[in-house]
Amino acid sequence: MAEGEEDFSSLPLPDRFAHKNWKVRKEGYEDAKAQFEKSPDESDPVFTPFLQDPGLWKGAVADSNVAAQVEGLGSYCAFLKFGGVQACTRTRPHTIGPIAEKGLPCARPAGKASAQEALLLCVELDTADPVLEDLLPVLSHKVPKTIAGALAALTTLYHNFGCKIVDPKPTLKALPKVFGHADKNVRAEAQNLTVELYRWLREAIKPLFWADLKPVQQQDLEKLFENVKQDAPPKQERFTRAQQDAMATASASPGAGDGGDDQGGEEYAEEEAEEVDVFDLAEPVDVMPKIPKDLHDQLGSSKWKDRKEALDALYTAINVPRIKDGPYDEIVRALAKCMKDANIAVVTVAANCVDLLAKGLRNGFMKYRSTIMAPMLERLKEKKQSVADALGQALDAVFSSTDLSDCLEEILEFLKHKNPQVKQETLKFLIRCLRTTRTVPAKPDIKAIADAGTKAMTESTEALRSGGAEILGTLMKILGERAMNPYLDGLDEIRKTKIKGYFETAEVKAKDRPKPIVAPPKPAAPAGRKVAPGKKPALGMKKPAPAAAAPPPVEEAPAKPAARAIPSKLGKPGLAPTGAGLKLQRKLGGPGGIASPQRRVVSPPTEEAAPPPAAPKFGLGRGLAGRPITKPAAPAEPAPAPAAPAVSAMSAADRAELEELRAEKERFIRTIEDLKTERSKFNSQITELQNQNAQLIEDHTRDVLSIKAKETQLVRARSDAEAAEQNVQKQQREIERLKRELARALRASAMSPPNAGSEAGSLGIPDSTSIYQEPASNGHVARSGLHLGSRFESTRPRSYASASPSEEKENNGLESPGGLGSRDAGLGLGRRKLSPTYGLSGIASPTRSSRNSAYGTEDEGPPRSIEPAENWKRAAEVTSQLKARIEQMKARQGLSRPPAQR
Template sequence: MADAAEDFSALPLPDRFSHKNWKVRKEGYEDAKQQFEKTPDESDPVFAPFIQDPGLWKGAVADSNVAAQQEGLGSYCAFLKFGGVKACTRTRATTVYPIVEKGLPQTRPAAKQNAIEALLLCVELDKADPVIEEILPGLSHKTPKVIAATLAGLRTIYHNFGCKIVDPKPVLKALPKVFGHADKNVRAEAQNLTVELYRWLKEAIKPLFWGELKPVQQGDLEKLFEGVKQEPQPKQERLTRAQQDAMAAASAAPAAGDGEEEAEEYLEEEDAAEVDAFDLAEPVNVISKIPQDLLDQLASSKWKDRKDALDALYSALNVPRIKDGPFDDYVRALAKCMKDANVAVVTVAANCIDLLAKGLRNAFFKHRATVMSPIMERLKEKKQSVSEALGQALDSVFISTSLSDCLEETLEFLKHKNPQVKQETLKFLIRCLRTTRDVPAKAEVKSIADAATKLLTESTEVNRAGGAEILGTLMKIMGERAMNPYLDGLDDIRKTKIKEFFETAEVKAKDRPKPVVAPKAAPAGRKPIGGAKKPALGMKKPAPSVAPPAEEPVAAPSPPKPRSIPSKLAGPRAGGLPTPGAGLKLQKKLGGPGGLASPQRRVVSPPSEDQPPAPAGPKFGLGRGLAGRPIAKPATTSEPAPAPAAPQMSGMSAAERAELEELRLGKERFTRTVEDLKSERTKLNSQVTELQNQNAQLIEDHTRDVLSIKAKETQLVRARSDAESAEQTVQKQQREIERLKRELARALRASAMSPPNTMSDNFNMPLPETSVYQDPSNSGGLPRAGLHMGPRFESGRPRSYASASPSEEKENNGGMESPGIGSRDGSFGRRKFSPSYGAGYSGLGSPTRSSVLGSGSASGEDQPARGGEGAENWKRAAEVTSQLKARIEQMKARQGLSRQPAQR
């Protein structure tokens, strides 16, 4: 048996993989796994037989023996892990379905784990689409256990890689079929997979399969979704090989920060790219669903017809993805609806634009110019529902285009005279900066920053806060360094506000070139401090460019000798050398800000180390340490005089350097003072601007108050005149009432004293006149002016008429009361009658009712009276009295009502 075992181990691995003995196969799987793990790279020859013959793995992952299959799956995992992309692409078409059919339903935990790991490695090494395509036939398997295991494997893949790496569309289309399976385990695993997809896609999964589920299943899924809605957006737990390479490149990049932060930002951006319904849905041709008479209905004069037409269009456009077509006429009609007087029509039209832009996405770009300006012009509407619909339409238009396309019109409407339009445009620009994935160009950044800076000086707090938020959001995108030039002129309060918005802003675009610049690569070659290229500038003055720095460090520790020092502004000295001050200035130019500014720095990095092969040149000092070393390049030397150089250099360094340092400090102080004055001036300018705005607001308020006071004074004057006219009317009515009262009292006295006229039996002639109104003061009870009945003869002609009132009677009689009876004889002969009939208010003034004894004849003789007319006249007088009383009461009531408003 030992010999047989040795013979089996000596067989090649492909032969052992296909051996009929399961133990030989198992040992072959184990040996292959060990050899794969020991390989140095993916090009090792041990992988070649298995790449050339992928069928070897088909038997290994689906081995009939459970123990051998477990080892075969483990060996295949090692093959994929160490064999690389080529090992995956050559074998996945042969191994994935056998793993799904035989490996995933395995009862052994180790075997099942190896099967899942093999599928995950296939997805990780290359693309997920071919793997999912090989897995999906497992959902149609006749064994429910295989279907449930396939669903569990898919859930694991989506859990590790997410829906951005693994396309969920094929799986979502297959879900309704498994939800209708008879096995409860299959339905349970289908629910788990759906919940996992909902974690990544949220509501975007519903348009593809939700309508094919039963209401009970929809209800159960909704309950499961409730527990997932509150969870944060999931992140990818396992990276593909491409992502790993990108992370490695980001970590190895010589950036200002460490590479781990760059890799984390890269992963965050990958996770932030969510999959929406547009990516999952199929394009729908909605042109056929739009009513044919839509444009005619939109031109109707009735708003109800226009709204109904837009509702029909909304129903047709309400799909996740729209197939591009001839929408030009409809878009122009929707843009025209933005000017409609009815807000309901405007709202539905904005919703239609929103759906059309979302459904077409990039294809809506050509319609942007048609609808954007009308929508922004209609932002003046203050109704909340209308402004929200318009804002949503603008957001969808922006998503279908880009920030650069929309920026010009947006900045133009930021200057709109309507404050409501300006505020809504401001909010739209902030939303654009938050959601854009494209970093704005420098020119666009400048235009945005300039517009936002102008908003900081607005009189309203909303606009000022909006301007600060724009600058803070833009700073989040571009970085603090890039925004410093736009914040220099602002005061500390506004800078603090902008900083707050910068810290809280959430953006999707970040300017990567700024941190990735290579500032650290340049310091590595920090050799040219006064060397290589810079000495070329000193060809005219070769020695001074390097000689003074070498002499200064030695002269500093030695005590200077008291001597007269020439001015630093003097010209070149003898021997062709410039003054020490000029050498220091040239040295400062060559060294730069961090080079040879201080003596200590010059000692640390002597230029002599940059030029070790230079030949020995003339020495400027003997026995002076470093001063005797050759410093300058000998190529341009021309034998300077060595004798006067040493004392000049040693005499200059102490005093002249002190003066230079003093001047440098003075210059720094002056520069700081200038900067402080500039900042103070900026603050004062901002305060002046704010005070001007406040002054303008106060002037406007004062003008409004003055106009209000004048309006109140005008109303008061009018009210006083109305009150005076009402008082006059009341006085007039009171006088009329008093007069009527007097007339009534006179009528009552007359009616109480005069008895009814009857015919006298002693006389054959009738009573010629009957008066209801009689004056008791008249002797003999004769009637006075009042109701006179009877004819009067003047100039042989009879005339009778009734006056309307006592006042008219006075006017007819020349202002005098009618005398009633002019003369009376004892035989009651002839009488002269008044030309008027009294009682104008009772109705007795009519000739038919007032002529009791009849009308006068042409000859002037009285007519004979009728027997019963006296009593009838008395009754009529009583009726007149009662009517007068009723009318007086009515007039009093009216006077009381009119007097109350006047008093009020």
Template sequence: MADQEEDFSSLPLPDRLAHKNWKVRKEGYEAAKKEFDRAANESDPVVRQFIQDPSLWKAAVADSNVAAQQEGLGALCSFLQVAGQAGCTRTRNLTITSIVEKGLAATRPAAKQAALEALMLYIELDRAEPVIEELLPMLSHKQPKIIAATLNALTAIYHAYGCKTVEPKPVLKVLPKVFGHADKNVRGEAQNLTVEFYRWVKDAMKPLFWNDLKPVQQQDLEKLFEKVKDEPPPKQERLLRSQQEAIDSAPPGGEAGGEDMEEEEAAFDLEPEYEAVDVFPKIPKDLQERLSSSKWKDRKEALDDLHTAINHPKIAEGPFDEIVRSLAKCMKDANIAVVSIAGNCVELLAKGLKKGFAKYRSTIIGPIIERLKEKKQAVTDALGAALDAVFAATSLGECLEDILEALKHKNPQVKLESTRFLIRCLKTTREAPQPPEVKSIADASTKLLTESQEVQRSAGAEVLGTLWKIMGDRIMAAHLEGLDDIRKAKIKEYYESAEVKAKYKPKAAAPPPKAAAAPGPKKVLGGKKPAAVKKPAPPAARAPSPPPESAAPLAPKPSSRPGVSKLAGPKSSIAGPSAGAGLQKRAPGLARPAVATSPRKLVSPVEEPPAAVPALKFGMGRGLAGRPLGKPATVAPEPLSASVPSGLSAVERAELDELRAEVERLRRTNEEMRSERQRLNSEIHELRNQNAQLIEDHTRDVLSIKAKETQLVRARSDAEAAEQTVASQQREVDRLKRELSRQVRATSPAPLDVSDQIYSELNGGAGRYDNHAAQSYVPGYGGRNLAGRSYVTSPSEGKENLPDSGRHKLSPGRPAGLSRPGSGATGRASPALAGSNEDGPLSRSASSGSAGGQGPAESWRRAAEVTQSLKARIEMMKVGSIRC
């Protein structure tokens, strides 16, 4: 026993911590804890010894004796408190596993508490990620009690530091595995951890693991969520060492930053992490060629292939310029199926590239907004989803110009859908718009309140209500001032029901510079006088002014001079009440004479006459900084007398007035520049509107010209078809005429043969015609005149001239050689003539008259009958030809 006590006092701490006797180790841990508590910082030799040999702590936290282990964990906590980041980073890889297996699962509550405190210190001294990485493998331990203890420690860590400091994604991903564990204690601790996550991130955590749980587990968790749903937002209870240093080093007015951080605790980005995929090998090589096809089915199939290729949660960066331009061109496609699939492709591309898609925004957002005129809801939904994805990849400020331009569109559908897009942007943005942007949005939305359609007015009111929710009452009061009560009530309804993620916070960084600049003159007033004597030129000692109250004992000496009070009054009246009021309040009779005590003014030589003072002081026009302070002669031109302090005070007042005038001029200049900027912006908007109108008119004219050209081509083709039809009909008419002519010639005897027959019968018959017999004229047929052939002579002439054919009187159209058809002179008659003479009625009547010995009257009657029959047949032929 005595030997053991001697060992306690003689052995150094490292040897005592590694001793085989647990009591020695226990007392060594206690002694080390006392040494660490007395150490000033990590440079202490005792602390440096354990930092350089961190393996000592691996055995300490895993000591086989529970009493010694408890003291070892306490010593580790004291060591971490004084060792800082160096001791944390050198020991955590060796101790965290043992702390979980031996400390968190220990049977003694004090040991558990010390182990948990050690984990908290490891996070506080550096960061949480390495500790979480060491704890996650413990969730797959074979012992359920180790898993349950680890989950309990994670719950305590997130409860103390919050999900903003400790990243929740790695733990959320493994929750489904522990929910499926067979041990009920593990499942219970998993529920507690999930509820703690819900307190911080609400439903934003569900996409990472919720679908992997069983329906019963989801229902149980929903019941637990209801209990904490209405609790106020949690706050971080423990701060990292870096956060503590930032708060300690912050200026007194920096507490607002901590409040802003607490208000933004609810904003978490818990999207699952995916590996970027290079989609270019999957995109068809002939995509551009297929998109230029004249068939809409080919274009749609090309876009379907592109949609399949880029359908990945995360897309690797690449040159997508040509693809985006092609998708923008597809927005003008006449087929709505092509437009819808193009919108889906834009959505996938924007979601996959995320912030990398921002450079393509100007190319695609305009064509998408222009195509919002489509009234089919499926197309509008696809385009709206594409716009939302583009906005998620950019920001409100980048998209605002295009949105405000669309709110002036003449198409009501485009205007309405653009307004709804603006509402979605305001509800989802995490950055509040700036006051100039608020003014633009409010002006455009106020114009929407006067639209003829109720849905447009409601959309404008919703924009103002959502904007009111973001910006607050003070900023929006000016924009809602001129509206009537009915519209204000409508806007108020949307304001109360709006759910936004951004909250406008005025910048509080501007006032501190102004407050810091104010003490500058005070330092000059109370500055060291010898410095002013040695360095008269620097601006820091430029302006003489009344000294502080500490210099008041010097005032009575110059105040005794006669004339000081007499000259002080007029000088103060010249400078004006604004400049002299403050000085008189501080020291009515003592402030001005005190200036004469300044060593700088007493030693400054007088080199210029007093007349030069006003020209120099009031003509500079650059304020106090523009005055050549290095020349004391210009500052104090008068000799040292009782009037010097008063003159300098008046100059100072003049300087102040000049500065105020300069500030006023700058304000006016800023106002003018602001109005000029607004005017130029309005001109730009007007020019853009005119340009858009001209483009639309040009497009309409081009379409009209193309329509006229199409009509002209169709008319030409119709004319050609009509001409072809007319030609074919004409050919058919000619053919029918020829056919009719052939039929007529085949069935009807020629009139020439009939006249020859009549002539032969009259010349060869026994009867004689009377001199008063009427002449018979047969109209021509086929262009031949047969009148002369139906002309007959009187009976006497016929009787006398029958023997002599040369003296026979013929009709004008008949040749002399044909006087007697039966003779040789008429031997040229055609066979048809012979046939007609044999078969015709005239030949039969002539032969019957000759045979019967009938008189001339009978012959004449028969000739008249033949003539009438010929006329009837000719008329029938004419009627037939006309019908053809």
């Protein structure tokens, strides 16, 4: 076994990485890590095999043995840390995927931490985009544990580097899918990732994925967001190599002073920690196809409603976070024309369209500024506040796409307008421009602004005077009190106090102009020439008299030209006295580098008072110019004479270089501030859209409730209809029962003795003896009686539909003791104002008198006999009359139905 182990240890590292025995692989990973940590630099030969065959790391980071995998991940981290950028770029395509699938879900915490550290190192050494490209596809993996590990790694990346280094857009697009995963651990990690992104982006994350989440998930995230809103803005905790180099350069810049390293790093971190604008996250949208084709025709209509509808359609089309650049000249000219419209509603909507267009195009709107700004400033004469607010917001958007120097000329022109309202609103606009500008105005612009503010303070209106004081106070905040003193000369103390008050409360975004480098320590160049006497103690010479003083100038003479020759190679001869020149000379190690520290050490000006050494020093300095050689008569005075121009030349060149660096830095800061301002404006637009969405949801809810109410009414109506149908069926069954009873009664009366005729007569029915006197006609009589009974029964439904027992009693006229011949009884029709002429007792005669004469009363005895044919005719007549009266009653009481329903 010992011999086998020696053979394994003697194998090359690549062979041990690919060995079948996991113990051999594990030991190989450990040895490789130790060698990487001991390597002197990135070019050490230990890195060469792994750079030539980067596929070795694929098996190391995804080793089948867990113990070996942990060591393999640690070894890969050491390889990235000490191997540099080349180690990352060559191995990254082979390792990110296996790390995401095998390393991040590792069961051992050490392995998981090493996997995350490897991803962080890949981002630190190069860029984050390749890491995201290989890590995001893992979110579609079949194993939930792998997806959760990838989400946790993304959270770590954003937490350490922020959203400016790691692009949040592709991650935000993938969030809805993981929020819909069935595994709760995956959803929990998705929530953690979303909260981390919210720390950096705030409300800017919502437009990209918020609508795809369920309402419950939105509520849960809102609760988590509340805990983060109160926290301070996050700062980048880990920096890329490029950032580290930039921070090192910033800390080594001239004038950094003590603590320059820390200060430069903090400033860089603050700049990097700024929030990402939603404009950067949004994709440009081509709005030209959405703009109505007849826009210009509608805007030329004589009806203001048509013009407003056209502008509303344009507003809807361009209401997107980011607009793709295109030819919008005609639209801008049409909007400029709308600023002169007589209807204020049209002007307001046009201003809103300008606002959206300027915010959506950003710098692309700069070319349209000259077309739209003047008409908007002219329209500021409108006194209605809503119109003024819309115009002011649009002007701010236009200004954000340009800079102060471009807009200042037109602003100053309208400050001279004859309308006080235009002056006042233009003053407010200029104040807002000074507050939001990222660059310090140029000197001519400063003078023009200060003159305008001073003139405004002499106006007769208090609002204009206050506006002028606020302009000067805001300008003082940008430049500083000392720089504003020349522009405040001639103002009384009251006005100065007012300006100071605005100065203390003003908030500006422009950085104060850096102070120029003070020249007094630099003019020590003549003293630097006298460094030779100070150099003697360093060489061990104890200040000899003139004899020892002569050699040092001979040594110093070539040193001075060397000090000036170093900057000349860089093309900037004046950099030698500055901090950058000194550091450069030190790095080069030339004679100037030796002389420069001695200039800083030697400070006594008393040594300059020795004129004798100055003369030979000047005479021997042939490396300078030929002019000093022609003036040996005055050796002491020419020495400072050429030095002064040299110092002034060097300081001027230094200032020029610093001005260039300042301008570049200011442009960079202005770009960052532009992005921040646009982000806040888009956030406000998002809030407005959310409010509109809430209103639409409320309207939809109201409509749904109304529909449900209508459905409830319909259900009730159907139930009422079913109840009525059941009642009708019940009445029909009762009618059938009464028909059967009537038929039974008629059959009984047909079989009754002759004395029943009187009773029938009393009921108003023809005498049974006369009706049924013929046996052969009994069947016909029975059928006639049944037919009459059916006609009689047709009046029964009304009696059962009556609401009181009295009506029911009246309807049962057959059982009344008075018979059916009385006016108020027959068939229940008496109380319905039925004429006595058509009572049931009137079957024998159409009139009451004839009925009495034909039938008489009970005291008159039995009625006279009637012929059978006549009886049948009378029965048919009475039946038709009864049918007609029944139909009339139904019609009056609303019980009649159309024949199709009956």
